[in-house]
Amino acid sequence: MFTAIFAAIAFLAKGPIGVLLPGLVIFGFLLYVGQFKAVVLQETPWLRMIAIFTLIAAPWYLLAAQANGMEFLGTFFGFSNFQRFTNVLYRHAGPWYFYLPWCVILLLPWSLFLPLAIARLQIWRRKAWLTSPREQQLGLFCLFWVVLILLFFSSAATKLAGYILPFVPGGAILISLCAAELWGKAQQTPSPLHRWPFLVTFGVNGFLLFVMAIAAYISPQLVANDPATPDFESLLRASGLPLIFSGILALGAIAVAVLLGKPAWRKGWWFVNLATYLLVLTFVIPPLAPLLDSQTQQPSRLVAIAAKEVIQAGEPIFVMGYKRYSVVYYSQQPAVFLDDVHYAWEIVEQAGLKQRPETVLLIGENRTLERFNLQPGDYQDLSTAFPYHLWRVDKQTLLQRKSS
Numbered sequence: 001m002f003t004a005i006f007a008a009i010a011f012l013a014k015g016p017i018g019v020l021l022p023g024l025v026i027f028g029f030l031l032y033v034g035q036f037k038a039v040v041l042q043e044t045p046w047l048r049m050i051a052i053f054t055l056i057a058a059p060w061y062l063l064a065a066q067a068n069g070m071e072f073l074g075t076f077f078g079f080s081n082f083q084r085f086t087n088v089l090y091r092h093a094g095p096w097y098f099y100l101p102w103c104v105i106l107l108l109p110w111s112l113f114l115p116l117a118i119a120r121l122q123i124w125r126r127k128a129w130l131t132s133p134r135e136q137q138l139g140l141f142c143l144f145w146v147v148l149i150l151l152f153f154s155s156a157a158t159k160l161a162g163y164i165l166p167f168v169p170g171g172a173i174l175i176s177l178c179a180a181e182l183w184g185k186a187q188q189t190p191s192p193l194h195r196w197p198f199l200v201t202f203g204v205n206g207f208l209l210f211v212m213a214i215a216a217y218i219s220p221q222l223v224a225n226d227p228a229t230p231d232f233e234s235l236l237r238a239s240g241l242p243l244i245f246s247g248i249l250a251l252g253a254i255a256v257a258v259l260l261g262k263p264a265w266r267k268g269w270w271f272v273n274l275a276t277y278l279l280v281l282t283f284v285i286p287p288l289a290p291l292l293d294s295q296t297q298q299p300s301r302l303v304a305i306a307a308k309e310v311i312q313a314g315e316p317i318f319v320m321g322y323k324r325y326s327v328v329y330y331s332q333q334p335a336v337f338l339d340d341v342h343y344a345w346e347i348v349e350q351a352g353l354k355q356r357p358e359t360v361l362l363i364g365e366n367r368t369l370e371r372f373n374l375q376p377g378d379y380q381d382l383s384t385a386f387p388y389h390l391w392r393v394d395k396q397t398l399l400q401r402k403s404s
Contacts, residue, residue: 009054009376094159099238117178145170213249252276299385304330306383320364
């Protein structure tokens, strides 16, 4: 019953992919362990689950289709789902390994133990898994969860970092099970913590904390030359956060080195990452969040609100050079996010100059004007929240500058 409820909620939130992804993982896992027939055909109450799923998910889609016409369903299911998988939309392409770095980043620092967690399952021993009880198969299920979701999104044509988020819970459980097993074995004999896979992994863990400590210490210098946030360096130094952040990470690196040198203490290896994470979460993130917001989010938020107040009916919004998707929320208008000016010219040409209104709203930085070859008098400056501007530009002028 809970499967049907959560599947319906996922279907409401993300459409068909909310059902396709868990179905892919579940069916793939069941086929591997030889339980597909028993679970799918004999144990699953399909009629009750379909009824629950329909009662939860169908009303909203019916009301949405009634309010917006059948075109809504075609756009939602066809464009927003199928075409995103088969075609590159909004120029969000990426290589096959696009999501691999994100799988590491999103689970840091525990993602370093993911290879160890995967290797311990010995997936190649299928005969052993076929006869193992179900309560011991959670780790294997999470492995299918991690691998199949990674393969699914890696094979899609359109790639965005946020798409891989469904990978995170499976990876977290998989690493947790590995940690619990190592901890349980270490209570009886410390031998698992003396083997080279663990020592190498934990050594890399310590080295990463050390490198991150250096990066945190010099972070004001790293942001000093960013024209978009000229005050960020001084504010960051005045806050003292780089020293605090660097100190916490350095303590974590030192703790790792001590544990590696003291075999009897390695049973507490999990506590190092946990303590480092909690200290950062407590003493760094709360004061850093409003500081980042004032320098990166607030300016774009103010410009987006200004766009909401001055936009004309049917006037497109082009956002150039940065991906602040909150512009859509605060302007309450659709927006086109651009990586290069050629895409903007292409959109204007396809829409045609006779389509009303004859202007576009352009959000960007001063260098945006240079990229479009716009001169003083070519645009109207409607709002400024440094470093971002809101301009109104005539479509004809925009295309004329294309050839200049």
